[in-house]
Amino acid sequence: MNRKRTANPPDLLSSMEESKGEQTTATDAQKSPTLPASVIVNVLSKLPARSLFRFRLLSRNYLNLIHSPDFIAAHARDSCLNRAGLLLLAESLSCPVASFLPPAIPDNSCGGGTSIEQLKNTGGASDFPLPFLKGYGQFGVRPSLRFAGSFTGLVCLILHRWGEYWVLWNPATSQFSFAPPPILPQDDCFCNRESPHRVLVGFGYDSEASDYKSVRVCWWQDGGSGVQVEVLSWVKRSWTQIQDRSFQTILTLNRKGTWSFPDPPLATSNGGVYWMDTITGMVLCFKLHDEKLEWISTPYPADSPKWSVLSTISVWKGSLAMFVLTVQDSLLSVCLFDEGDSSWSTLLTIPMLGSPCIPEAIWRVNGCNLFLLYINCVTCDSEGGILKLPFEEISRAFEFAETLVPIPGC
Incomplete structure (x- = not known):
């Protein structure tokens, strides 16, 4: 069975950016360069579906993104064309x-x-x-x-x-x-x-x-x-x-x-x-x-x-x-x-x-x-x-x- 996800990619991008912000400000001594959430989403959309399906276990943000209808549709269009x-x-x-x-x-x-x-x-x-x-x-x-x-x-x-x-x-x-x-x-x-x-x-x-x-x-x-x-x-x-x-x-x-x-x-x-x-x-x-x-x-x-x-x-x-x-x-x-x-x-x-x-x-x-x-x-x-x-x-x-x-x- 598929669980219904209603979150849209813009909301998911915001949550991913907030999550990353919390991680990077936790300890200034351990700060490291991070990719913008939009770049991460763009990279994920280019990956094979079987790899993405495993990524849903990494975090709730990845789970919500991978089950987002807009992300699924964008990934499908790119996969079918390329x-x-x-x-x-x-x-x-x-x-x-x-x-x-x-x-x-x-x-x-x-x-x-x-x-x-x-x-x-x-x-x-x-x-x-x-x-x-x-x-x-x-x-x-x-x-x-x-x-x-x-x-x-x-x-x-x-x-x-x-x-x-x-x-x-x-x-x-x-x-x-x-x-x-x-x-x-x-x-x-x-x-x-x-x-x-x-x-x-x-x-x-x-x-x-x-x-x-x-x-x-x-x-x-x-x-x-x-x-x-x-x-x-x-x-x-x-x-x-x-x-x-x-x-x-x-x-x-x-x-x-x-x-x-x-x-x-x-x-x-x-x-x-x-x-x-x-x-x-x-x-x-x-x-x-x-x-x-x-x-x-x-x-x-x-x-x-x-x-x-x-x-x-x-x-x-x-x-x-x-x-x-x-x-x-x-x-x-x-x-x-x-x-x-x-x-x-x-x-x-x-x-x-x-x-x-x-x-x-x-x-x-x-x-x-x-x-x-x-x-x-x-x-x-x-x-x-x-x-x-x-x-x-x-x-x-x-x-x-x-x-x-x-x-x-x-």
Whole structure:
């Protein structure tokens, strides 16, 4: 549980300055130069969230500052812009693993096939514990995590593929909370004998409502229960079923082919959750505030032969991005989506070597070196350096920054 703190940084700065004044005037003989409180706060805002979380034990002033909503928000903004790395959800022999690859690693650690274990020894990578899996063995099955989205340091996961058990987790502080069960009964989620259905899940932040939300979209292609859309407010801790007849048309009539299954590419940014239909290359968007579904255009011509373009969606510096690989030219383009005019712009283009393959994510290391993360658990940079990842399978890799953001509703 998170204790509510209402003190604002200016008040905390005053209290820190008064405290320091008392310490320095206690004995004039032991006076020593001290930093202004504003400088201390600025320095603290640049530190990793895990370090700051330990600092709360130093004094009441540090505790109040670190729990201040304004400080948490300022630290999160700076972390997401300047300290975002990659969080990998991977499968090991015994249980899922969450590993963080920061944006700064030793410069001599990338070439020659360096392993992630070596990076951990030098402070270039770390594992996050998964406290919400404690006691999971009582269900008699091996846990399998499904990624639903991440925003400002919070990660939303599902402990069952069909979306019954939701957990919201801050890896940096180890805080987590489970959501109440969705409206759609669990028994209806496993199968419909006459027509298998699809389940899309997502998570993001509604800035207009100041609320984190999860969404689950279930539908049957032939008859059945049609389309059912449920939205969870993490602040209110309640699900709402969205009644909109247009959903059925959007998901069945406005497209061709069959949805990729079970986990289409997923991204969260700018108040929207995005899924990519890998068959058609189109992107489906759910607006968290308006609670509307809509299709958006792609950055390459719709009439392009499907074999000539490989693509997937991700997040790049907080914005929706699409990685487009033109097979004929062996060029990988990173395109960013502009919400304002619903258009795409090309941020950068990278020449590709070897067989054409679309990366899972792009990771900017040490400010300039670009690493491409592939589903075969190997990353490579533009200069040919290789980083080995000791995982059987990477289930998801996504942009992540450590923050102190608390779990809403707790």
